[in-house]
Each structure stands twice: as C-alpha cells, then as structure tokens.
Amino acid sequence: MxxxxxxxxxxxxxxxxxxxxxxxxxxxxxxxxxxxxxxxxxxxxxxxxxxxxxxxxxxxxxxxxxxxxxxxxxxxxxxxxxxxxxxxxxxxxxxxxxxxxxxxxxxxxxxxxxxxxxxxxxxxxxxxxxxxxxxxxxxxxxxxxxxxxxxxxxxxxxxxxxxxxxxxxxxxxxxxxxxxxxxxxxxxxxxxxxxxxxxxxxxxxxxxxxxxxxxxxxxxxxxxxxxxxxxxxxxxxxxxxxxxxxxxxxxxxxxxxxxxxxxxxxxxxxxxxxxxxxxxxxxxxxxxxxxxxxxxxxxxxVPFPRLHYLVSSQSPLFTLSDVNLPPRRLDQMFSDAFSRDYQLLRTDPKHSLYLACALMVRGNVEVSDVRRNIERLKPSLKFIHWNTEGWKTGMCSVAPVGQSHSLLTLANNTCIHNNFTELKDRFVKLYKRKAHVHHYTTVDGMEMSDFSESLESINSIIQEYSDLEKQMNNPPPPEPRLQVLT
Missing domain, CATH: 3.40.50.1440 (Tubulin/FtsZ, GTPase domain)
Incomplete structure (x- = not known):
C-alpha cells in the first residue's frame, strides 16, 4: 500500500x-x-x-x-x-x-x-x-x-x-x-x-x-x-x-x-x-x-508535460431521500457532471476539445452503467483526433458518507485557456502601469524579469491549449497510406 x-x-x-x-x-x-x-x-x-x-x-x-x-x-x-x-x-x-x-x-x-x-x-x-x-x-x-x-x-x-x-x-x-x-x-x-x-x-x-x-x-x-x-x-x-x-x-x-x-x-x-x-x-x-x-x-x-491543468466537476451535490436509484437518476448524475453548473471552474468543457477525461465513480454503480453513459455522452463531447477513446474509469465500492453514489470527472480540456486569458488580462492591466511593482522588487532576490518571464509562461500555456483547440473543427488530414510495390 x-x-x-x-x-x-x-x-x-x-x-x-x-x-x-x-x-x-x-x-x-x-x-x-x-x-x-x-x-x-x-x-x-x-x-x-x-x-x-x-x-x-x-x-x-x-x-x-x-x-x-x-x-x-x-x-x-x-x-x-x-x-x-x-x-x-x-x-x-x-x-x-x-x-x-x-x-x-x-x-x-x-x-x-x-x-x-x-x-x-x-x-x-x-x-x-x-x-x-x-x-x-x-x-x-x-x-x-x-x-x-x-x-x-x-x-x-x-x-x-x-x-x-x-x-x-x-x-x-x-x-x-x-x-x-x-x-x-x-x-x-x-x-x-x-x-x-x-x-x-x-x-x-x-x-x-x-x-x-x-x-x-x-x-x-x-x-x-x-x-x-x-x-x-x-x-x-x-x-x-x-x-x-x-x-x-x-x-x-x-x-x-x-x-x-x-x-x-x-x-x-x-x-x-x-x-x-x-x-x-x-x-x-x-x-x-x-x-x-x-x-x-x-x-x-497528461499527454504533454506542461499541459497538466485538469478541469474538475462533482455530482451529485446532494442525495435525494428516495433510497432507490433508478437508471434515469444515475444518468442524470453523469449529465450533471458534464454541465458547466457543476464545474469547479467557471468554464464549459463541452464546447471545447477534450484531450482526455477520467470518471471516478463511487458507490453502488455498475460497470454497465458507466459504459452506457459514456456511449450516451460521446456524441456531444469532442475529443482530439489522436485520442478519441481517451476515457479513464475508476470505480470504488465505498460511497461518500451520506451519499449512495458519486461521480468526479477530471478533464484535460482546451477550454481552460479562457480562464488563463482572463487572469493574464488582469495581470497586464496592472503591469502595464507598473502598479505596486515596487512592493515586489524591494524584496531580496526578486527581479523585474520574474514578472516578464511569468507573463511569457502563462502566454505559452494559453497558446499551446489554443493551438490544440483549433484542431476541433480543422483536424489534420490523415497520413497517406503506403503502397506496397510488388
């Protein structure tokens, strides 16, 4: 262990x-x-x-x-x-x-x-x-x-x-x-x-x-x-x-x-x-x-070392007093987990490109329930062309206390570049006026280059996720198949 x-x-x-x-x-x-x-x-x-x-x-x-x-x-x-x-x-x-x-x-x-x-x-x-x-x-x-x-x-x-x-x-x-x-x-x-x-x-x-x-x-x-x-x-x-x-x-x-x-x-x-x-x-x-x-x-x-930021969501947020678990309610748990209302980030992965996705299920849920919901949701989710089956599933028999079942989703999704862009814009708004910078540069070991290099770092992450997202509607053409000469 x-x-x-x-x-x-x-x-x-x-x-x-x-x-x-x-x-x-x-x-x-x-x-x-x-x-x-x-x-x-x-x-x-x-x-x-x-x-x-x-x-x-x-x-x-x-x-x-x-x-x-x-x-x-x-x-x-x-x-x-x-x-x-x-x-x-x-x-x-x-x-x-x-x-x-x-x-x-x-x-x-x-x-x-x-x-x-x-x-x-x-x-x-x-x-x-x-x-x-x-x-x-x-x-x-x-x-x-x-x-x-x-x-x-x-x-x-x-x-x-x-x-x-x-x-x-x-x-x-x-x-x-x-x-x-x-x-x-x-x-x-x-x-x-x-x-x-x-x-x-x-x-x-x-x-x-x-x-x-x-x-x-x-x-x-x-x-x-x-x-x-x-x-x-x-x-x-x-x-x-x-x-x-x-x-x-x-x-x-x-x-x-x-x-x-x-x-x-x-x-x-x-x-x-x-x-x-x-x-x-x-x-x-x-x-x-x-x-x-x-x-x-x-x-x-995490297909690329630097692109390791995961969007998380959890469902259900509460359990209904009806202890029975009809399939429709179980299916709703999966639908909710892919809804923007259940994300721990203000974002909407459904309209961006998935690089991979993990489903961490707990409680009285069968493998067949998970497979059925993956097949049901797949048409509405766009996965990158080189990882169209990029699902990872975990199933734990012990449910959270007070709940009969739960689902955590962890998605590596290109939508996160929007959140980072918003943060970068707030940074730039301050930095272009050099507002409050002196509070940082008076600390031993802190240089102005720390600001510029950090801005460059977040820009590169935004760019890498954005470049991948462009493949959502314009996937690269398939590689030509080799002909065997006889």
Missing amino acids: TQSIVVQVGQCGNQIGCRFWDLALREHAAVNKHGTYDESLSSFFRNVDDRYEDADIPLEQGRGKIKSLKARAVLVDMEEGVVSEMMKGPLREVFDFKQLLTDVSGAGNNWAVGHKMYGSQYREQLSDIIRRAAEFCDCLQCFFILHSMGGGTGSGVGTFILNLLEDEYPDVYRFVTAVYPSIDDDVITSPYNSVLAMRELTEKADCVLPIENQALVGLVNKINQALPPTKTGKRMYTSVGGDVKRGSAISAAEGGVVGQANEKPFDTMNNIVANLLLNMTSSARFEGSLNVDLNEITMNL
Whole structure:
C-alpha cells in the first residue's frame, strides 16, 4: 500500500486541509467498524504509540490495534492564526506538532515575500519537517499541496515548497490543488501573485487542479437552494425531482469531528474542495472493481508535460431521500457532471476539445452503467483526433458518507485557456502601469524579469491549449497510406 502526504500552505490551504481530515476520518469510521489500523487507513494516517515518544507502529505490527492516529500532513503558514486554531480545535490530536511551521507577520499578500524571503529563510526547516513526514512512509507515492493563488503565503511559500519537493523527491508525484481568486477579489495584487505562482506550477508540478472561488460560491448557492428548510430559515427551492436527504450535501459536515455547530464562513466552500480530494484518492484508500492509482491520472490525462491543468466537476451535490436509484437518476448524475453548473471552474468543457477525461465513480454503480453513459455522452463531447477513446474509469465500492453514489470527472480540456486569458488580462492591466511593482522588487532576490518571464509562461500555456483547440473543427488530414510495390 502506498502513502501520500498532504502539505497545507497558508490560510486557504490549511482550512481546506482541516475539512479534508475531518471528512476523511468520517469516511474511514463508516467503513472501519472495528477500529482497526489497516492498509486503507495507512494511506493517509500513521499509527502512533504515544507511550514511546511518538513512535510510529509499522503496519504489519500495528494491524488490528489503533493507538493514536496521526495525519500524514505538513502544516505551513506565515500567519499563525489558522494553524493555532486547528491545534486547539477538535482535530488537534490528529496533527503532529512537529510537522508544522508558522510565523507571525504574514507575507502581506506578496508572492515575493513568501517565495523569496520566507522560502529562503525557512528552507532548512521546511526540508526537515517534510523529511520527517516522508520517513514515516513505507512507500511514498504522492505529495498533495493545498494553497491559494491570490495571497502571499499560499502562492509564494506554496510554490517554494513545490520546488523543494522536485529537488529532494524527484520521483514522488506532485499534485497541486490551487484556489484561484475571483475577479472582484479584494486583494489588488492577486493577479501578480497568481501569474507568478503559475510559472512554478507549470514547470514543477505533475498535475494541477485549478479551482475558482467564484465557481465554489455558485455551487454553494446551488446546494443551499435545494436543502430542506431549517428551524430558523425559509425553504428555498430548486427543481431536483425529490426531497433532499438531510446531511447529504457535499458542503455539509453533519456528524463530523468538527460538526456544523463550529462551521466557519468558508467551510461550505472548503468542504467541496475536500470532497474533490477524497473522491480522487478513494481508489487509493478503499477497494473497488476498477481501481485508479494516482500515477494513472497523470499517465492517462497528461499527454504533454506542461499541459497538466485538469478541469474538475462533482455530482451529485446532494442525495435525494428516495433510497432507490433508478437508471434515469444515475444518468442524470453523469449529465450533471458534464454541465458547466457543476464545474469547479467557471468554464464549459463541452464546447471545447477534450484531450482526455477520467470518471471516478463511487458507490453502488455498475460497470454497465458507466459504459452506457459514456456511449450516451460521446456524441456531444469532442475529443482530439489522436485520442478519441481517451476515457479513464475508476470505480470504488465505498460511497461518500451520506451519499449512495458519486461521480468526479477530471478533464484535460482546451477550454481552460479562457480562464488563463482572463487572469493574464488582469495581470497586464496592472503591469502595464507598473502598479505596486515596487512592493515586489524591494524584496531580496526578486527581479523585474520574474514578472516578464511569468507573463511569457502563462502566454505559452494559453497558446499551446489554443493551438490544440483549433484542431476541433480543422483536424489534420490523415497520413497517406503506403503502397506496397510488388
């Protein structure tokens, strides 16, 4: 069994991480009725005997008895508030205080401060705490880096850690979940931070899952409109074809370790991202008829090394109280997953070109159901001519808590160049006036060339995806067939 380490950076990364660990514990508790330490748990948790100064118990020795579970997590923030709160909260026993690093002053929403200043200052400490987490793994397969793009710590320190991982663990996959700022983001320098960070993601990551705040807000609103009324609120309706089962929304934390009573304003959005990670790693944690290893995601969905940005969507957003699952409702789950209303980016892959697509299915779904829906959807989806059968399917028998089934789609699609173009335009709007640039160039190690090279990097990604999209309506002619002379 392989293990993965989650590296949480900045306020956003740590808040998502907190939701991830809470929901992961719920999932494992729902399946692991006897409370035994097994291979499933070992993928993201280690078993610790506190009597011997945090001694790790190997799986073969610890199987059958849980002493104390510790998350395979590294917590980093240059503003200690969020991490301190987590270490005092309900999940405090899950985190290892030796695998966290905080400062007090913050990065001031400045990529250069996070990457150039704090990165250099804390390089050895970061290397040590990551090495400590890695030494507790028998077979380390992947690092998951969680951070935002618009602030200073997430974008700056997050991408510094990405570089560190490439240097010190070149054979371990690097998956990045990056939350992009909204157009009306209140951090005026967020376009600078995002574009500067994107150059690092393009060059150093194996796979990036970009998520937009605006898309998350839309999903939360969609869920809230469908949920049943509360004692204090009025019912808000949407036509979902039935009553919504309480506690089944993927934005809810009902019954979790943290629980709804302690929910923070962004927890509903963070839960959606946490569910993305849970669904993507379900095959690594539970049994299924078609398991998809994390290395298969990059192998099947990333045809060109730099074009590793995946568009994600999740369905259903909630479960109806009717426990029966008629085929039409199952088919609707697949249709929804390919609708722009369920994307974690404000984009529409259906009208662009697919390079590849993965379907990660969980719960009581048959292979025949998946095949039927692929055949049903294929005519409306355009795949690039050299990968017309570019589908990867994973099936995990364990459904998310509170739901009977779920579907996560991960698509490498040319539509993403529109999102990057929008971000680039916001960057250029500031940069052509050199607005706020002096806040960056006064940081040791930061040069004006960092701006120009980052702009060139995002332009090249936009161009590469755009060039591929042109093949949607104008595929190259088939290669001439050789004639055999006799």
